[in-house]
Amino acid sequence: MKNWRREAALKSLPTLDQATPQPPIREFWLRFRQQPVAVAAGLFVVILFIIAIFAPWLTPFDAENYFDYDRIDQGPSLMHWFGVDALGRDIFSRVILGTRISLLAGVFSVALGSVIGTVLGLIAGYFEGWTDRIIMRICDILFAFPGILLAIAVVALMGPGMSNVVIAVAIFSIPAFARLVRGNTLVLKQLTWVESARSIGASTTHILLKHILPGTFSSIMVFFTLRIGVSIISAASLSFIGLGAQPPTPEWGAMLNEARSDMVMAPHVALFPILAIFLTVLAFNLLGDGLRDALDPKLRK
Amino acid sequence: MLNYFLKRLLGMLPTLLIVAILVFLFVHLLPGDPARLLAGPNADGAVVAMVRHQLGLDLPLPQQFWHYIVRLLQGDLGQSMSSQRPVSEEIASRFLPTLLLTLCSMAWSCLFGLFIGVASAVWRNRWPDKLGMLIAVSGISFPAFALGILLMQIFSVQLGWLPTVGADSWRHYILPSLTLGASVASVMARFTRASFIEVLGEDYMRTARAKGLSPRRVIFKHGLRNALIPVITMMGLQFGLLLGGAIVVEVVFNWPGLGRLLIDSVENRDYPVIQALVLLFSCEFIVINLVVDILYAVVNPTIRYR
Numbered sequence: 326m327k328n329w330r331r332e333a334a335l336k337s338l339p340t341l342d343q344a345t346p347q348p349p350i351r352e353f354w355l356r357f358r359q360q361p362v363a364v365a366a367g368l369f370v371v372i373l374f375i376i377a378i379f380a381p382w383l384t385p386f387d388a389e390n391y392f393d394y395d396r397i398d399q400g401p402s403l404m405h406w407f408g409v410d411a412l413g414r415d416i417f418s419r420v421i422l423g424t425r426i427s428l429l430a431g432v433f434s435v436a437l438g439s440v441i442g443t444v445l446g447l448i449a450g451y452f453e454g455w456t457d458r459i460i461m462r463i464c465d466i467l468f469a470f471p472g473i474l475l476a477i478a479v480v481a482l483m484g485p486g487m488s489n490v491v492i493a494v495a496i497f498s499i500p501a502f503a504r505l506v507r508g509n510t511l512v513l514k515q516l517t518w519v520e521s522a523r524s525i526g527a528s529t530t531h532i533l534l535k536h537i538l539p540g541t542f543s544s545i546m547v548f549f550t551l552r553i554g555v556s557i558i559s560a561a562s563l564s565f566i567g568l569g570a571q572p573p574t575p576e577w578g579a580m581l582n583e584a585r586s587d588m589v590m591a592p593h594v595a596l597f598p599i600l601a602i603f604l605t606v607l608a609f610n611l612l613g614d615g616l617r618d619a620l621d622p623k624l625r626k
Numbered sequence: 627m628l629n630y631f632l633k634r635l636l637g638m639l640p641t642l643l644i645v646a647i648l649v650f651l652f653v654h655l656l657p658g659d660p661a662r663l664l665a666g667p668n669a670d671g672a673v674v675a676m677v678r679h680q681l682g683l684d685l686p687l688p689q690q691f692w693h694y695i696v697r698l699l700q701g702d703l704g705q706s707m708s709s710q711r712p713v714s715e716e717i718a719s720r721f722l723p724t725l726l727l728t729l730c731s732m733a734w735s736c737l738f739g740l741f742i743g744v745a746s747a748v749w750r751n752r753w754p755d756k757l758g759m760l761i762a763v764s765g766i767s768f769p770a771f772a773l774g775i776l777l778m779q780i781f782s783v784q785l786g787w788l789p790t791v792g793a794d795s796w797r798h799y800i801l802p803s804l805t806l807g808a809s810v811a812s813v814m815a816r817f818t819r820a821s822f823i824e825v826l827g828e829d830y831m832r833t834a835r836a837k838g839l840s841p842r843r844v845i846f847k848h849g850l851r852n853a854l855i856p857v858i859t860m861m862g863l864q865f866g867l868l869l870g871g872a873i874v875v876e877v878v879f880n881w882p883g884l885g886r887l888l889i890d891s892v893e894n895r896d897y898p899v900i901q902a903l904v905l906l907f908s909c910e911f912i913v914i915n916l917v918v919d920i921l922y923a924v925v926n927p928t929i930r931y932r
Contacts, residue, residue: 440771441708463832471866471867472866472867474869474870477873481892482652482655512899554766558769561769561771565771566771566876566889567893578769584775588778602772603767606768607767610767614763
């Protein structure tokens with residue numbers, strides 16, 4: 326019997342059509358360029374990465390150890406662009422440094438999850454049979470836990486902290502990537518160029534890495550981008566409930582948790598981390614949507 | 627139909643068993659001696675040995691698992707380490723608020739998501755579509771905890787229209803379920819739109835229009851019914867998101883539910899409660915998936931006869 330839930334999950338992923346080969350990079354760029362929203366989101370993401378890389382040099386004040394006791398809970402001013410929090414710390418500096426933490430957590434966890442998931446998906450899709458059944462069964466079981474619950478269980482086992490959060494978030498990215506890559510591999514392995522590579526005696530590793538992996542690369546890229554948004558939210562949620570980054574680390578979720586007790590007096594302390602996380606995730610989602618539209622063969626009609 | 631139901635029910639059992647094994651192993655995966663963990667940090671050697679014997683931790687693993695399952699089936703989930711009450715009692719008093727919260731969120735987000743999705747598909751590339759999709763992409767980008775804090779700040783603190791924390795009256799349910807449902811509503815809207823656009827291009831839709839049916843009839847009778855099939859499955863997948871999201875939202879609104887209990891017990895290292903809650907959440911998720919499968923068969927008869 327077919328697993329209808331898996332079919333539906335696959336349908337919501339950016340999968341390949343058998344009849345349409347991958348568009349060349351130039352054609353993709355031409356179609357991507359026509360979407361002003363996605364281009365703007367892409368630029369914003371680039372700026373975010375620049376901020377994340379140069380964060381320690383961009384902060385006007387020390388994010389953790391600078392305390393301005395005269396301006397506690399003061400709103401935005403020329404000196405403190407985003408205002409000052411309940412302990413007298415500069416919120417602008419903290420948000421800037423938080424960009425680095427959130428981006429690192431998002432990119433690292435998705436990279437880890439996508440590499441493991443892609444390898445599993447390639448193996449499951451190429452060999453089929455019992456390897457496929459075992460791998461997909463494991464994925465189904467991982468899907469049997471709501472993601473954040475799995476992460477909480479992992480943190481309960483290994484203790485709170487950002488690196489454990491990254492591992493926890495990576496674990497629940499694995500099954501999604503495995504399913505996506507498996508679906509694409511099932512389609513790609515029947516194409517002529519794979520068939521001919523096999524018939525001239527290319528090794529399995531060579532076929533998987535040189536002929537099948539590049540073919541599924543574009544859908545991995547789309548899903549990777551969309552997944553970063555989800556992972557940033559998950560990591561920040563875990564920090565917010567006190568299981569991720571611990572104060573005084575300027576992680577956005579942890580900052581919000583600290584700001585909560587002082588909402589009536591100083592709402593701006595919560596506002597800027599909220600804006601930062603919303604705009605960051607929004608940019609990744611819009612970029613991912615744009616990449617998908619540019620790569621989706623159905624829209625070319 | 628009954629046949630299909632039984633098959634699905636049986637297919638659920640291996641997953642349930644593996645989940646139970648994982649949850650059982652949870653305490654054994656913890657670094658350190660489980661008996662020492664359960665006895666507490668101040669216990670001496672004799673107490674640890676007593677706890678080990680009492681809980682059967684000195685038995686071989688398969689036997690321990692068997693005892694665990696037998697006790698589970700009798701409704702015995704162990705004893706909370708922090709309150710010394712049976713875990714089942716702790717959970718029972720927290721179950722209803724969480725269930726009501728998730729159901730409220732699911733109801734509004736599905737209705738709203740369907741509405742936005744259909745409207746966006748029917749007026750594709752015009753302003754209702756653009757507005758709807760703008761709301762939807764914002765909805766999936768807004769983390770639940772941030773949205774909850776923002777809504778609480780606006781409607782409870784600034785305007786004073788709604789209560790902030792607790793679950794005493796129906797007015798307490800408005801902000802938490804809005805917060806919890808926002809991302810699900812957005813996903814549903816995007817998914818419904820995609821599914822409906824696909825259906826709009828089908829031959830039978832052209833036929834329905836060609837034979838002179840009113841646009842409303844074509845959309846609701848012929849279109850929506852077919853577009854709903856993948857949407858219902860998506861609803862099942864989203865329920866897991868909602869269960870997970872409830873944990874975070876309950877922390878924001880200090881909701882007296884299971885999520886709040888889970889976070890508290892993680893902080894107190896109350897392992898029996900964590901174990902029971904992880905098991906409960908997973909079982910809930912598996913049962914919901916079963917219900918979705920059944921619903922799916924009701925809407926789409928071709929599945930039943932395979």
